Each structure stands twice: as C-alpha cells, then as structure tokens.
Amino acid sequence: MKHILVVDDELGSRESLKVIFSETYAVSVTENAEEGLLVLAQQRVDVVLLDVMMPERDGLSLLKEIHEIYPDTPVVMISATTSVRPVVEAIQDGAYDFVSKPFDVAEIRRIVARAVERTVLHRKVTNLEGEVSRQFPVDGIIGGSQSFKKSVEDAVKAAATDSTVLICGESGTGKELVARLIHSASRRKDEPFVAVHCGALPESLMEAELFGHEKGAFTNATAQKMGRFDLAGNGTLFFDEVSEMSMATQVKLLRVLQEREFMRVGGTRVIRTNARIVAATNKDLREEVLDGRFRDDLFYRLSVVPIRLPPLRERREDVPALAIHFLNECRAGMDVATEEIDGAAMNAMCRYDWPGNVRELRNIIERLLVLNSRERVISLDILPEEFHQGPRPSYALSTGLTLHEAVSTYEREFIEQALKQAQGVQTTAAELLGTTRRILRYRMEKLEISSSVN
Ligand SMILES: Nc1ncnc2c1ncn2[C@@H]1O[C@H](COP(=O)(O)OP(=O)(O)OP(=O)(O)O)[C@@H](O)[C@H]1O
Ligand SMILES: [Mg+2]
Structure with a gap:
C-alpha cells in the first residue's frame, strides 16, 4: 500500500484527510515539521500533504528541506488562504501541486493519485538506471573478474562521497583510468579534472605549480599564476605517482589537506580549496613510510579510501575481453585486415605474466596490427618470443x-x-x-x- 504523510497543525483538517485517504493508502498524520521529518526518516513516504501555515515552523521552509533531502518525493501544499503569493513560492521551491481548504474531495484525490503515480514511475526509472550501471559499470572499462570488479565498485562508491582516495597498483593496471572514473561518476563531473605528476617537476617549481604565485613572487614572476589547486576549483585534483613527491612538498600538501586552504607563493591571502583529492602510486606506500621516504601522517590522510588494482596476472580471465577490446579500438583507427585472435594465441596471452599489465597488452595488440596488417587472424606464430614459453617452473x-x-x-x-x-x-x-x-x-x-x- 502506498504511504501518505500529512503534516498539518489543524486537527479537523488532519481528520478529514485521514477519512478521505485511509481506504486507498496508508496514512500517517503529524502536527508539526519535526514529527513529519521523523516519519520521513523512518519510513518510505510516497506523497507528502503539507500545510503552509503552521505555528512553529511553516510549511514553506519544511518544503525546502524535504525537497532537498527527498527530491523524488512529491509534496502537495495545503492552504486556507487563497492568496497567490505562497502558491507561487511553493511551486518555485519544488512543490508538486497546491490544494486549498476547504477540500474539494474529488480534486485532492485526483492530485494525490497522480503524485503517487509519478513516484512509482520515478522509482522504476531509478532502479533501472541502477541495473544498467551494475551491468556496465563504466564505458570503456573492461574486466569481469571478481577482483577487478570489486575495485571498480569501490571506486563508484567512493565517487559518491568527497573522501580522499588512494589508488594502488602496478604500472599499467589502470590507475589513471579509475581516477577519471571517480571524477566522472561524482557530482563534480562537470568541474575540472586536474592531474599532477608528482615526479615530473623539480622541487623548486612544485610549490608554485600546485599553489600558483603572485606577481613579483620571484624573478620572472611577471604576472600572477594560477596553481593546480586553483585550476581544480570544485573539481578533482589527481596526484599521480604520489610516492615521488619530495618531503618538503609532502609537508605542504598535508597542510592543505588538513586546513583545506593554501596561499600562493609570495602571497598573503588565504585561499580556500574545495577540490577532491585522488592520489595514485605504483609503489607500496606503506613500505615507503617504513623506509622514511613518505610521511605517515600524509599517508593516512590520503588513504581514507584505499583502492587496489590487481595486476593482470592475478586476473587472467580478463585478458580475452581486454585483447578484443583493444583489437577493435586499434582497428578503428587503422587500415588493417586483422579481425580476430585465434585460440592458441589467446591461450598464450592468458598464460603470459604481463609485467606491464593492461598497458603492455594494449601496446602488443597495437604492435601486432602494425606489423601484420595483412593477416586476418592473430595467431600464435606472430606473437613475440616471450609468448612461446609455457608457465614458469618454480624449481628449488x-x-x-x-x-x-x-x-x-x-x-x-x-x-x-x-x-x-x-x-x-x-x-x-x-x-x-x-x-x-x-x-x-x-x-x-x-x-x-x-x-x-x-
Ligand atoms: N580495465 C581497463 N579497461 C580498458 N582499458 C584499460 C583498463 N585498464 C587500463 N586500461 C588502459 O591501459 C592503459 C594504461 O592505463 P592507465 O594509464 O590508467 O594505467 P596506470 O596504472 O596509471 O599506469 P602507470 O602506473 O604506468 O601510470 C590506458 O590506455 C588505459 O586506458
Ligand atoms: Mg598512470
């Protein structure tokens, strides 16, 4: 049975609404905003009937809150006045419809029935969307193995929050891909995604690169320069190869993560940042901490949500799908006859250890297409030497x-x-x-x- 919540301070009105609806729906009646919110928090509500004028907290302010927390729950406003202003205001604030006291029973029944129908439809669509995204977590991200799927699922869950994420995995396992996924699946998706390669810049330039500098901060600083934190804005800031960051920069980054604010080089103004931080490393960061190369306090700040990407040799079942994906992807941009990979070649690829992981697989497929563009089939013969060996013996x-x-x-x-x-x-x-x-x-x-x- 669908559930209607009535919030109205007037006893007579609560009672008549109960009579009108209790045959068709489960009806909860409450007399103020607080009680109403409690019901909403504890039970699924399909439609809210909300009085505009209430002594403590009025209906319009409650409407705003309900609309914010439960955007899919329609709210029908009830009012004794016939003035237009509250109607307009309520509709602007997201009210579904408006009825006036005394009730026209047929009308209010019709409005509520329509609102219930909309909720049902809405829930169906949302479920369906959930279904689709469970099946195809993300466009262009391939991998059905348990371990990889778990990592992608964790990434999607993390995307819904603002928590800092640390992605660990060997070279070529897809760390940057997952960082971009976290961004594009988050509510920041229309804001910038800014990457910083922590090993790429000398220490002396890093601070200005991250935080920007004011005009005249140092020789050559002829104009103010935006840093990566500025550029990221409300978006996502991705620290790639974070283990390569110098100790001095680590201290500065830690401070920003703690205070959520920074200063430009040569500046005096404190700037707040709302960027979401994602970091990646192909080293064991814990080991770096033990060896004194990485600050433990920064490590804990970064690894609020750790995501490990398994190496390809731990999920060999993903090799065929990835190989075919890259074959199709590379073919699309080239004039080649190659259409498929035969069984023996695929077996050999599944047995291979892929030290360079997915990136190596992609590169090999591309190389095979370039060098054998007239072959229709990728066969074992044309695979490089390292694929012609059986599994490695573990001889004592x-x-x-x-x-x-x-x-x-x-x-x-x-x-x-x-x-x-x-x-x-x-x-x-x-x-x-x-x-x-x-x-x-x-x-x-x-x-x-x-x-x-x-
Ligand atoms: N699961 C996947 N599905 C499709 N493509 C993938 C997948 N994983 C990785 N790739 C592709 O493999 C290549 C390497 O991925 P990426 O750059 O994200 O790896 P990385 O872990 O950041 O590597 P590195 O440590 O070397 O920086 C990219 O071209 C990426 O698109
Ligand atoms: Mg990378």
Missing part, C-alpha cells in the same frame, strides 16, 4: 642443477607429458602446450626428444 635451488639444466629438464618433462597425452600427435601436443607444431619440433630436436613417445 636445492636440485643442484644449473639454470640451463633445470630449464631443459622441466621443458623435456613438459613436452613429453604433452606428447603422451596427445598420443604422439604433434599438432595436438603443440596445441596443449600453447605453441605451434613448428616450434614444438624445434624444441624436440634441441632436447633430443624422440617423436615416438608413448
């Missing part, structure tokens, strides 16, 4: 073998097993090994493995 040193011997032994075992399983059919064995028959033959010759394994 205690075997007493040299590296070369250990590798050969492991490789021999590996190939023999595959041949056995393939009942000696080399093409099948090569497939099992994720290599080509040509390369398998070459290895077998080198290791003197006879082709009649059984």
Whole structure:
C-alpha cells in the first residue's frame, strides 16, 4: 500500500484527510515539521500533504528541506488562504501541486493519485538506471573478474562521497583510468579534472605549480599564476605517482589537506580549496613510510579510501575481453585486415605474466596490427618470443642443477607429458602446450626428444 504523510497543525483538517485517504493508502498524520521529518526518516513516504501555515515552523521552509533531502518525493501544499503569493513560492521551491481548504474531495484525490503515480514511475526509472550501471559499470572499462570488479565498485562508491582516495597498483593496471572514473561518476563531473605528476617537476617549481604565485613572487614572476589547486576549483585534483613527491612538498600538501586552504607563493591571502583529492602510486606506500621516504601522517590522510588494482596476472580471465577490446579500438583507427585472435594465441596471452599489465597488452595488440596488417587472424606464430614459453617452473635451488639444466629438464618433462597425452600427435601436443607444431619440433630436436613417445 502506498504511504501518505500529512503534516498539518489543524486537527479537523488532519481528520478529514485521514477519512478521505485511509481506504486507498496508508496514512500517517503529524502536527508539526519535526514529527513529519521523523516519519520521513523512518519510513518510505510516497506523497507528502503539507500545510503552509503552521505555528512553529511553516510549511514553506519544511518544503525546502524535504525537497532537498527527498527530491523524488512529491509534496502537495495545503492552504486556507487563497492568496497567490505562497502558491507561487511553493511551486518555485519544488512543490508538486497546491490544494486549498476547504477540500474539494474529488480534486485532492485526483492530485494525490497522480503524485503517487509519478513516484512509482520515478522509482522504476531509478532502479533501472541502477541495473544498467551494475551491468556496465563504466564505458570503456573492461574486466569481469571478481577482483577487478570489486575495485571498480569501490571506486563508484567512493565517487559518491568527497573522501580522499588512494589508488594502488602496478604500472599499467589502470590507475589513471579509475581516477577519471571517480571524477566522472561524482557530482563534480562537470568541474575540472586536474592531474599532477608528482615526479615530473623539480622541487623548486612544485610549490608554485600546485599553489600558483603572485606577481613579483620571484624573478620572472611577471604576472600572477594560477596553481593546480586553483585550476581544480570544485573539481578533482589527481596526484599521480604520489610516492615521488619530495618531503618538503609532502609537508605542504598535508597542510592543505588538513586546513583545506593554501596561499600562493609570495602571497598573503588565504585561499580556500574545495577540490577532491585522488592520489595514485605504483609503489607500496606503506613500505615507503617504513623506509622514511613518505610521511605517515600524509599517508593516512590520503588513504581514507584505499583502492587496489590487481595486476593482470592475478586476473587472467580478463585478458580475452581486454585483447578484443583493444583489437577493435586499434582497428578503428587503422587500415588493417586483422579481425580476430585465434585460440592458441589467446591461450598464450592468458598464460603470459604481463609485467606491464593492461598497458603492455594494449601496446602488443597495437604492435601486432602494425606489423601484420595483412593477416586476418592473430595467431600464435606472430606473437613475440616471450609468448612461446609455457608457465614458469618454480624449481628449488636445492636440485643442484644449473639454470640451463633445470630449464631443459622441466621443458623435456613438459613436452613429453604433452606428447603422451596427445598420443604422439604433434599438432595436438603443440596445441596443449600453447605453441605451434613448428616450434614444438624445434624444441624436440634441441632436447633430443624422440617423436615416438608413448
Ligand atoms: N580495465 C581497463 N579497461 C580498458 N582499458 C584499460 C583498463 N585498464 C587500463 N586500461 C588502459 O591501459 C592503459 C594504461 O592505463 P592507465 O594509464 O590508467 O594505467 P596506470 O596504472 O596509471 O599506469 P602507470 O602506473 O604506468 O601510470 C590506458 O590506455 C588505459 O586506458
Ligand atoms: Mg598512470
């Protein structure tokens, strides 16, 4: 049953509204703003009927508050006066409609029914939007693995707040991409996103770069210059490679995070900042703190919401989707015949460790397209050498073998097993090994493995 909340100081009016509506709706009646807000906070309300004139807090001021906290809940104003002014004011402040006392029962029923309908429709649309965004967290961000999805979900949750976020992950795992996601999914999305590469500037220029400088602050300062904090305004300020920041700059940044204000170099005026801070690092910042290279107080300020991006080798199941995504993306801007990646090549890519993570994957796909633009299919043959090896053996040193011997032994075992399983059919064995028959033959010759394994 839909729920109507009545806020009216006049007993007679509360009672008649209850009679009019209690057959069709659940009706809560309250006699002042405070009680009304309490009901709204505790229960789902579909429509509010709100009296304009009340002794303590009047309906118009309550309307503003309800509209702000529950923008989707329609408020129908009730008034004894027939003057136009409060009507206009209320509609401007977001009232859904207006009825006057004494009530025209048919009219008020019609208005409330329409308002309820609008709420229902509105909730449906909002749910639907939630559904869509759960399925496709963000355009152009690929990855269905549990660990990556969790990171993206955390980023989306963080986007709804103003909390400082620290994104950690190896090089090329998508830290900047996620920082931009946090910005574009936040209410600051139409404000600037400003990035600062903390390692890129010498210490002497960093302060002016971050905070700007006044005219005459130092030689060459012929005009006032805006800093990154100014430029970010109400938007997002992204500190990339934050571990590279010098100790001196760390102190200055810490102060801004604590006070939310700064001064330009050479200036005396205190400027407030409302920028949201996101930082990223590919180092273990905790370790940097332990080694005395990063201030622990700044670390805690930055890592209010930590987000870890897993390396690609920990989420190999994302490799195919990413590879296809980059294949299509690169193809779009090039004149190439390449359309797909065959199974063996994809397997080899899934087995590879990707030290450079997603960026390396993207670069390899692009390189393959450039160098093999006439091939319709990306096959194992055209993948670089490092993809033609099986998974790395984890041989203990205690075997007493040299590296070369250990590798050969492991490789021999590996190939023999595959041949056995393939009942000696080399093409099948090569497939099992994720290599080509040509390369398998070459290895077998080198290791003197006879082709009649059984
Ligand atoms: N999940 C993903 N889906 C699609 N593209 C991705 C994804 N992750 C990363 N990329 C792409 O990979 C490249 C590297 O990502 P990004 O620059 O965000 O990484 P990074 O962690 O900031 O790297 P670095 O530490 O080297 O600065 C970019 O081209 C980015 O668009
Ligand atoms: Mg980066």
